[in-house]
Amino acid sequence: DGGITQSPKYLFRKEGQNVTLSCEQNLNHDAMYWYRQDPGQGLRLIYYSQIVNDFQKGDIAEGYSVSREKKESFPLTVTSAQKNPTAFYLCASKVGTAHNSPLHFGNGTRLTVT
Amino acid sequence: EDQVTQSPEALRLQEGESSSLNCSYTVSGLRGLFWYRQDPGKGPEFLFTLYSAGEEKEKERLKATLTKKESFLHITAPKPEDSATYLCAVIGASYDKVIFGPGTSLSVIP
Numbered sequence: 001d002g003g004i005t006q007s008p009k010y011l012f013r014k015e016g017q018n019v020t021l022s023c024e025q026n027l028n029h030d031a032m033y034w035y036r037q038d039p040g041q042g043l044r045l046i047y048y049s050q051i052v053n054d055f056q057k058g059d060i061a062e063g064y065s066v067s068r069e070k071k072e073s074f075p076l077t078v079t080s081a082q083k084n085p086t087a088f089y090l091c092a093s094k095v096g097t098a099h100n101s102p103l104h105f106g107n108g109t110r111l112t113v114t
Numbered sequence: 115e116d117q118v119t120q121s122p123e124a125l126r127l128q129e130g131e132s133s134s135l136n137c138s139y140t141v142s143g144l145r146g147l148f149w150y151r152q153d154p155g156k157g158p159e160f161l162f163t164l165y166s167a168g169e170e171k172e173k174e175r176l177k178a179t180l181t182k183k184e185s186f187l188h189i190t191a192p193k194p195e196d197s198a199t200y201l202c203a204v205i206g207a208s209y210d211k212v213i214f215g216p217g218t219s220l221s222v223i224p
Contacts, residue, residue, distance in 0.1 A: 004157075035214075042118065042214035043158075043201070058211070090157050100146035100165070100205050103212055105157030 002027045004106035006091050011111045013085075021076045021109045023091030030096045032074040033103065036060060037088040046089075049074055050096070078111065085113045116141045118215035120202055126221045127192055135187040135200055135218045143207030147185050149178050150201040152217070158201055192222045 004025045013019045025032065031050050035043040045058030049068040063082025068074055074093075078085045088110050092103040121136045139147065146165055150158035162171040164180040171178045175196065177188040187200055202215040 006157075033212075040123075040216060042216045043203075044214075045211060048211075092157075100163070102146075102148050102160045102163055103158075103203075104160065105150075107157045108155070110155070 004091055004093055004104060006089075006106035006109050008109060009107070011109055013111070013113050015113055016080045017113075018077055018079050019085075019111065019113075021078070021089055021091075021111070023074045023076065023106060024072055025074075025091075025093045025104075025106075026072060027093055027104060028071075029093035029104070030071070031094050031099075032068070033092040033094075034058075034064070034066065034074070034076045035090045035092065037090055037108075043090065046076065078113075085111060087111060116204070116206055116211075116213045118202055118204055118213050120200075120215040120218050122218060123216070124219045124221070126223065127189075129193060129222055129224050130191045132188070132190045132192070134189070135220070137185040137187070137202030137215055138183060139185070139202075139204045139213075139215075140183075141204045141206040141213065144204060145207060146205045147180055148203045148205075148212070149176075149185070149187055150203065152199045152201055161200075189220070192220075194222045194224050196220065197222045 007022045033048045034046040047066045049055035065077045091106045095101045149161040152158045162178040167182045199217040199219045201217045
């Protein structure tokens with residue numbers, strides 16, 4: 001079955017360490033997204049990518065970085081510059097950005113930084 | 115500024131007690147409104163897309179409707195398995211960003 005796989009499900013890191021969250025999709029979608037979810041808030045967009053080797057900042061990109069070397073993969077790095085990194089991170093994809101089709105989500109990675 | 119709000123923040127229903135969730139939006143040139151269901155610790159699961167005012171979609175006990183300013187998710191005779199957080203999102207004329215509301219947490223008590 002086609003879908004989005006995020007790994008790991010849970011991630012624990014010490015403050016000051018960079019950490020990379022994995023996102024892989026086999027839906028053949030062009031556009032991929034990273035969202036952050038905090039209690040009581042809507043999903044907030046971190047980065048998105050429309051095609052390989054291209055990506056744009058979302059609303060809360062500071063302290064994060066991404067790469068898109070393959071169509072199927074869109075890893076997110078949470079750097080030590082991110083002031084409040086503990087959150088639930090969701091990866092999503094859709095057919096293309098210039099399209100009103102719905103987003104498809106992975107099952108998230110819960111990151112805890114202490 | 116594009117914005118999505120949802121009410122109530124939380125809703126507790128008895129099994130079989132029908133109700134509605136509200137999603138109010140302001141967006142330049144609505145291209146689509148989406149409803150998702152999210153279970154604890156999981157990613158959102160797509161339910162419906164609505165494209166224009168007056169449109170309605172149904173799935174089992176759920177029915178989504180759309181006006182020019184808001185959408186309603188009607189839940190008829192809910193069951194405990196309907197308990198989840200329901201998210202509303204919109205996409206506007208720029209297409210590239212999907213704006214999410216904070217969600218409504220629904221609990222259905224047997």
